[in-house]
Amino acid sequence: MPIKVLLVDDDESFRAVTAIALESEGCEVQEAASGYAALEALQIAQPDVIVSDLDMPGLNGLELCHRIRSNPNLAQIHFVLLTALIEPDGSGLPVVHEADCCLSKQTHFRNLYQQIKSLAFPAHQNLQ
Amino acid sequence: MSALLSTAILLIAAWVINVVVVRQARQQVQVEIETLLPIYNAVWEENARSLAAIGTTMANSPIAKVVFGNERAAQDKATIHEMVADLTSETTAQVDLVVITDGAGKVIFAERNGADYVLNEELQAARQTAHDQKQTPGFALFGGRLYQLILTPILLQSGNDQYQNTLAVLGTGAELNRNVAQTIKDRIHSDVVFLLADRIYASSLTSESDFAPFVNAAAVQNASVTRPSEIKIGGDEALAFSRSLTGFGGESLGRVVMIRSLESIRRLFRLISNLLLLLWTGSIAAAFLLSYLMAGRIVRPIESLIQSARVVGSGNYQEEIKVVAQGELGELATAFDQMRRSLKQSQSELLKRERLAAIGQMASSIVHDLRNPLAAISTAAEMLNRDGLSLDRRKTLVESQMRASKRMQDMLRELLDFTLGKYNLALEHHRLAALIEKAVRSLRANYATINIETDIPSEIVVTVDGERIRRVFENLLNNAAQALSTQAPAPKIIVHAVVQNATVRLDVIDNGTGVPDEIRERLFEPFVSHGKLGGTGLGLAIAKSIVEAHGGTIGYEAIVTGADFYVRLPLHNIPSNAPQN
Structure with a gap:
């Protein structure tokens, strides 16, 4: 069963490319152009993992994460923050609060996928 | 303000001084007048002594005794004239009148200023002198002229030691003219007027007409030394008093009026006023000078400091603060300039830091903004390199790459626009x-x-x-x-x-x-x-x-x-x- 991912980013190019990349790894990706669009999508869909940009106009990544964690129906969904504010080596990592983890936007998509997979199937990770 | 105050103080002082000084001066003049009398008397006495000395000399001369001892010679005017001329030539004293009488007082010779003088009078006083055989001083009026006269007996020693014969009586006189008045004036510093009946006989006044109103004034005639009369003569206030000129028989021949001008008081007052005026002008000038100096020493440096403070306050730390004052103000200015210098240094450091921070901020924001499209481009490139992607997906990847590139281009152009202006x-x-x-x-x-x-x-x-x-x-x-x-x-x-x-x-x-x-x-x-x-x-x-x-x-x-x-x-x-x- 493919991992269901909700990809939230205001940057259309990044969103489109990352969606294709994750799909090529076997994920089922749904896109949202903003925090509000993501909340709207969550009313119907139930993804395994949300991958969201941190710095977005309107509702930013941290606020979105907080909304999800505050909603009992959504609180169990894994949340991965992406940000251009930290370096690929992870330095400059902001306090992510309620998110599961935070990755640099320049992280290779395979690393991102690994992170998503480990969150979605913790047992599977242990086998590896 | 201070000028007004000092003016007021000086005006009050002037008024007070004026009142006090004038009263004091009046009292002073009164005292002075009282001391004049002895001097006045002394002048007459000196004149009398001088005339008496001549009289004595003439009376004692052997020639006189010979001449007047000889009855015929005593009648010979030419001989007497010669003798008188001889004797008077040896004295420098003023002798205007020479009168010689016999023992009965009958004038046998009279000469005025070296010329014959007809004097048909009997001198009662001369008879008295002949009788008393003593020199007698007094005033006399001959032919409407006033004289101070000394009568000297010319005596001849008889055989008997105890008895002397009066040969004749010699009168030596000086006319009470302007010179005499001037002499007295010189001594008592007051004008002198000799009054004869109802006219001025002689005086030291420069303008006798000024005194005309007082010739018959009882107040002036009766004014004594202790109770002088106030008169106004020639526009000047003056104090006047008079003395009688007494003849040999005790009769009053005329009067001497002495006029003490109060002009000296006025002069004193004017002097004081001028001094006060000078003082006032001086103090005002000093006040102005002082305030000018104060302005120069305090106000101007403070103003310049304030100006500098404003300049520094406006953020301009370039202009050096000039130390124009000394003392505390100078120290203040120096301290102020040190403050400015340190401010200038901190400002330039701050600017440098701000600029560096700005560059850093700008760089980091560019980097962050570029990361999104960069990540998209590189990921898309990697994906495109894979096999098995549908054409549709490939198309999406290429479009995303193009869009990301365009975005990067736009961002860079915008930044360049902005930095180039x-x-x-x-x-x-x-x-x-x-x-x-x-x-x-x-x-x-x-x-x-x-x-x-x-x-x-x-x-x-x-x-x-x-x-x-x-x-x-x-x-x-x-x-x-x-x-x-x-x-x-x-x-x-x-x-x-x-x-x-x-x-x-x-x-x-x-x-x-x-x-x-x-x-x-x-x-x-x-x-x-x-x-x-x-x-x-x-x-x-x-x-x-x-x-x-x-x-x-x-x-x-x-x-x-x-x-x-x-x-x-x-x-x-x-x-x-x-x-x-």
Whole structure:
């Protein structure tokens, strides 16, 4: 069963490319152009993992994460923050609060996928 | 003020001194007059002694005794004349009158100023002198002329030691003329008038007519030394008193009036007044000089310090503070200049730090902004390199790459525009409503909860670089949305436009909390931000430079219910390649 991912980013190019990349790894990706669009999508869909940009106009990544964690129906969904504010080596990592983890936007998509997979199937990770 | 005060003090002092001095001076004059009498008497006595000496000399001369011992010779006027001329030539004293009488007082010879003088009078006093055989002084009136006269007996020793014969009586006299009056005046410092019956006989006055009103004045005639009479002579106040001129028989021949001028008091007063005036002028001048010096020493350095403080206060630390004063003020100025220098140094360090920080901020914001498209491009490239992707997906990847590249290009161009301060505007006609609608649409996608109202008349057409102006509107709308996103129960943005004269004014109004006072003035400067996390801080600065490149203006107005950012663009005559600033 493919991992269901909700990809939230205001940057259309990044969103489109990352969606294709994750799909090529076997994920089922749904896109949202903003925090509000993501909340709207969550009313119907139930993804395994949300991958969201941190710095977005309107509702930013941290606020979105907080909304999800505050909603009992959504609180169990894994949340991965992406940000251009930290370096690929992870330095400059902001306090992510309620998110599961935070990755640099320049992280290779395979690393991102690994992170998503480990969150979605913790047992599977242990086998590896 | 101080000049007025010192003037008042001096005027009072002058009045007091005047009153005191005049009273004192009057008393002084009274005392002086009382001391005049002995001097006056002494003058007459001296004159009398001088005349007596001549009389004695003549009376004792053997020739006189021979002449007057001989009855015939005693009748011979020529002989007597010769003898008198002989004897008087040896004296320097003034002898105006020589009279010789026999023992009975009958005048046998009279000469006035060396000339014969007919004197058909009997001198009772001479008879008395002949009888008493003693020199007698007195005043006499001959032919309407007043004389001081000394009668000297010419005696001949008889055989008997005890008895002397009076051969004749010699009278030596000096006329009471102007010279005598002047002599007395010189001694008593008062004018002297000899009065004879109802006329001035002689006086020391320069203008005798001035005294005419007082010739018969009883007050003057009766005024004594202790009770002088006040008169006004020739315009000058004076004190007058008189003495009687007594003849040999005790009869009054005339009077001597002495006039003490009060002019000296006046002079004294004038002197004091002048001194006071001088003092006043001096003190005023001193006061002015002092205040001038004070101004020079205190006020001017302080003014210059204040001026310098203002210059430093305005942020100009370049101008050196000149130390023009000495003492504490000088120290103050020196300390102040040290402060300025240290301020200047800190300012330049601060500027350097600020600049470095700005460069850092700019660099990091560019890097962050470039990361999104860069990541997209590299990921897309890797994906494109894979097999088994559908054509559709490949197309999407390529489009994303192109879009990301374009975005990077746009960002770099914008940054370059901004740092160079120049825009190559691609001017075209655009409907304002369409430009706004594009910007609002992208905003709505991101801010679903904000109610955005637009009211743009569709007929407004502007000639602008559509891409850049849309960027301006996006910046303003994003600012407004960010100001609202985390608060306000009913967030709302109103965009409306009106045509005013040859311009269109577009307002972006939100109902947020408005711009904090502290950043309001620097709102359109780079890196002044209170907006979203990770914002570049360039948004409004870029918007301003773009609007100004179009010949328009951008501004902020605080309103009660939030914030109002406005853009004013010209409807005609839009300059291309307009400088940013």
